[in-house]
């Protein structure tokens with residue numbers, strides 16, 4: 099399969115580099131400058147709400163917040179233009195599959211997508227991620243820039259698989275809920291060579307791309323279109339149920355239902371692992387993370403922070419529930435915390451739990 103990025107014209111490449119550069123400067127220069135302004139006020143806020151109030155009065159704040167939103171819009175423009183101008187070729191490669199596929203693709207055209215999923219252009223991506231086959235390519239392209247290229251070659255998700263998922267040499271089934279275009283699922287067959295790996299998502303375009311890319315490289319994954327709250331997968335059949343960056347896209351009730359479904363799927367002794375965000379405890383940093391939700395069209399981010407997932411997992415019958423920070427620049431799981439990172443970053447964290455033995 100060809101990668102759109104390998105075929106960019108000079109103009110397209112320049113546009114991508116500009117957006118990437120803008121994003122980096124916003125995170126590593128504008129954010130620290132904002133912190134400096136905040137420090138100079140002498141504010142001693144202890145809550146996110148108080149820090150947010152001081153933040154909104156800072157001279158640099160309008161610039162900081164404008165840049166965050168505008169670079170996201172620019173990102174979709176450059177990714178969208180690059181993908182849509184190659185629609186025919188890209189559509190062709192979604193359907194040119196090997197005669198003997200290693201994995202499978204099961205789409206469900208009758209699956210009803212929830213309103214909370216279709217009502218918003220998540221991440222400001224025009225048309226969102228479920229509407230058109232090209233939206234998966236656009237998202238794949240845009241996500242590389244959002245991750246500041248730290249996830250090129252599945253680096254980030256491989257680090258998650260290596261440091262957050264348990265070693266299980268005889269695993270038989272692993273499920274990835276909210277697998278998108280397969281970025282989070284792809285490292286799983288190498289981690290669990292004895293297991294059937296299933297990726298589940300609501301969005302058919304993402305699954306088509308995930309399937310085509312897995313087959314193009316001979317990786318055996320079964321992709322299914324289903325709601326993570328009701329996957330249709332057999333109860334007590336999974337060694338690990340995982341998901342990355344998915345819970346924060348759901349309202350609180352759906353988060354709860356997804357955890358309950360994950361608990362249902364796990365074998366006794368099986369492990370739940372979700373990569374999500376956590377507040378860091380630094381009120382100013384957390385205020386900017388809160389506001390990222392509005393600026394990036396993430397309507398349920400606050401539902402994640404407002405849900406006590408330790409309690410939700412416990413109520414779902416799981417034990418050994420914990421949150422552990424995850425730092426993509428410092429070798430993954432970080433029991434000691436994120437440390438002192440001067441730049442703006444996503445406060446990743448791993449939610450872990452175990453289904454007790456019967």
Ligand SMILES: C[S@@+](CC[C@H](N)C(=O)[O-])C[C@H]1O[C@@H](n2cnc3c(N)ncnc32)[C@H](O)[C@@H]1O
Nearest residue numbers: 276277278281282299300301325326342343344
């Ligand atoms: C931010 S993407 C993450 C994709 C992938 N896990 C990754 O780390 O790149 C969130 C994905 O979750 C999917 N999603 C959201 N709610 C879902 C649900 N209830 N059931 C299944 N998938 C869902 C979206 O369609 C999207 O593909």
